[in-house]
Amino acid sequence: METIRHFLSFLSPQLVDELLSKSTVKDIPKGTQIIREEQYIKVIPIIISGLVKVFSKFDEKELLLYYIQPQQSCIMSFSASLKNTPSKIFAITEEDSKILLIPVESLPKWLKEYTELNDLFYNQYDLRYTDLLDTIQHVLVDKMDKRLYEHLIRKAKLKHNSVIKITHGQIANELGTAREVISRVIKKLENEGKISQNTDGIKIL
Structure with a gap:
């Protein structure tokens, strides 16, 4: 504790005492899926350790x-809880995580x-607004090879490991595309000497 x-x-x-007494x-x-799409939010997560990824679904594509x-929260679930509306996102632990669940x-x-x-959640709004603008830019402007390469680099930094244990299907889900597209682009990045892959995963070179 x-x-x-x-x-x-x-x-x-004083706030920490209250949080720990009721959370x-x-x-x-x-x-593990910690937030489901269309569920009513009963607890707000603050990540203590680990990593969580947040998705939305569009026409069956994720x-x-x-x-x-760590020290961040999910502003989309915060917003849904205050409005008492169903969640528009779902969230999955990327790593084993310790999470504080606030009622x-x-x-x-x-x-x-x-x-x-208030400051914590306002800062989260600002951070996520920037994240979402970056995501929109990548989807609308960047070619898939650039999107994929930058996605892998970011994931490696978040995990503090240059080798990423992930399947082509999982990457496709994260980038909202088909597994065949990811396999083709990964091969292209391999040929360009930017990554390599083996049984351990995908390595950033």
Whole structure:
């Protein structure tokens, strides 16, 4: 518990006490869906350790919107909870993660009493707005080889590992395209000497 208190030291001690008294801390395995599309949000996640990816679905195609890193939260679920509307996104743990789950019913009171909690979520709005603009630019402007290469580089940085254990199908889901397209582009990037792949995964060169 002291480790979590230290992690939340950017918040006031009084707010941390309230968060820990009413929230739940869970260890969630990699590949677990923590937010479902169309569900009503009951808890808001703050990532303590690990990594979570947030998707939206368009005409049965999935598209990765952004990652949630430690000391960050999911602004889309925050917005849905305040409006009491179904979630428009779904979120999956990219790695084994420890997550603080804040009960939605306590949020209005805490937002009124603690300005730093407002600051946290306003900062998340700004961060996600930038992320979404970047995603839109990549989809509308960039060719798939550039999109894929930059996606792999970003994923490697987030995981702190130049080797990424991922299938072509998983990449296709994240980029909202077909697995055959990803396989073709990965081969192109290999031929250009930008990446290599073997049984361990895809390595950024």
